[in-house]
Amino acid sequence: MLKGIDWLVRGLEVLLVILLASMAIMVFGNVVLRYGFNSGILVSEEMARYFFVWLTFIGAVVTFRENAHLGVESLVQRFGRNGRLICMVLSDIIILLCMAAFFWGTWKQYPINASMTAPVVGISMNWIYGIGFFTAIGIGGLVVIRLLRTITGRITEDEINAFAGEGAEAAAIRERAE
Template identity: 60%
Template sequence: MVLLLAAMVVMVFGNVVLRYLFDTGIDISEELSRFFFVWLTFIGAVVVGRENAHLGVETLVAKLGDNGRKVCMILSDLFVIICCAVFFWGTWLQAEINATNYAPITEISMLWVYGVGYFTSLGLGLMALFRILRVLTGRISEHELRAFAGDYSDDEAHALRERLE
C-alpha cells in the first residue's frame, strides 16, 4: 500500500510540475495513478478487515453478553462470506471481457485492474471464515470479542496479557 501511494504521489505531483513548468504531462502516469488508486482502495479494505476496523453496529452488540456477541460475530461473518462469494463470482464472470479490453494509453489488460476483486473477495472471505472457525472452536480471544462490541478500553494491557498467556 505504501509503494502504491508513493508511486501515485510521485506520478501526480510530477505531472503537476510538468504541466506548470512545461505545459506538458506524462499520459501514462495519469492512467497508472488511477489504476493504483483502485488497487490501493481494495487492498486497504482487506487490511482494515484484518484490523477489524470496518463499520459495525456496536451499540446493539455491546448490550449483549459473550454468547450473544459470538452469535452476532458468526452471523456478520456469514454475511461477509456471502458478499465475498458474490463479488468473486462477478469478477469471474467479467474476467473474459476484462481480459480482452485494454487500457487506452498503457494498453494493459483491464483484468489487471478489475482482477483485484479476486484478491479482495478471497482475503476478506478467508479472514471471516477463519474467525467463524475460531469462534466455534472456542479460540476467540476476550480482547477480540470486546473489540467486536466496540470496547477498545485498555487495549494495550489486554493485548499484553493475551501474549503472556
Template identity: 55%
Template sequence: MKALQDLFYRLLGFLLVFALAAMCVMVFGNVVLRYGFNQSLVVSEEMARFFFVWMTFVGAVLTFRENAHIGIETLVQRLSRKGRLVCMFMANIVVMVCGAVFAMGAWEQHDINATMFAPVTGLSLAWVYGIGMFTGAGVFLIALGRVWDVVTGKVTEEEIARFAGEYHNEEIMDAVREVSK
C-alpha cells in the same frame, strides 16, 4: 502460521504504502510538468487511477482484518458475551457470502476484462478489475477464520471486544485482558 499471516499482512501494508507513494510522485510530477513545462505524462494519470483502485481494495482487506469497518457497535456493546458471539457469527457468515459473490463476480468478468485494454498503457483491464478476486477471497478467508474461531470456542475476549468496537478504548482493553487471564 500466525507469523506467516503477520508477514503477509505486513507485505500488504507495504504494498499500500508503495501505491500511495507512487501515486503522489506520479500526480505531483504531472502537475509540475503541466504547469512548469506545459507537458504531461498521460501514463502517470492512468497508472495513478489503477494504483488508487488497488489501494482501495487491498486496504479493504486490511481494514476488515482489524475490525475497522463500519458496524452497529452501539447495539453489539449492549449484548452479553453470548449475544456478541451470535452477532459475530452471523455477521461473518453474511460477509463470507458477500465476499464469495464479489470474488465469483470478478472471476466471471475476468475473460471480458482480459480482452479490454487501457487506452494509454495498453494494460489488460483484468489487472485493474482482477483485484476484486483478491479482495473477495481475502475477506472470505478472514471471515471463515472468525467463524471457525467462534464455532470451536477459540475466539478470545480481545477479539470479541474488537468486534463490539471497544478496541479503541485502552481502559476497556486492559479490563478485557485482566478478565481473560
C-alpha cells in the same frame, strides 16, 4: 496460522505505502509538468488511477483484519459475550456470502475484461479489475478463519471485544463496572 497472516498483513501494509507514495509522486510530477512546462506524462496519470483502485481493494483486506470497517458497534456493545458471539457469527456469514458474490461477479466479468486493454498503458483490464479476486479471497479467508476459531472455541475475549468496537482498556473498564 495467525502469525503467518500477521506477516502477510505487514507485507500488504508495505505495499499500500508503496502504492500511495507512487500515486503521490506521479500526480505531483504531472501537476508540476502541466503547470510549469505545459506537458505531462499520460502513463503516470493512468497508472495513478489504477494504483488508487488497487490501494482501495488491498486496503479493504487490511482494514477487515484490523476490525476497522464500519459496524453497528453501539448495538453490539450492549450485549454480553454470547450476544456478541451470535452477532459476530451472523455478521461473518453475511460477509462470506457477499465475498462469494463479489468473487462470482469478478469471475463472470473476467472474460470481458480480458478482451479490453487500458487506453494508454495497454495492459489487460484484468490487471485492474482482477483485484476483486484478491479482495474476495482475502476477506473471505479471514472470515473463514474467524468462524472456525469461533466454532472451535479458540476465539479470545480481545477478539470479541474488538468486534464490538471496544479496545482492551474499554473492555476492562466495562468488566469492572459489571
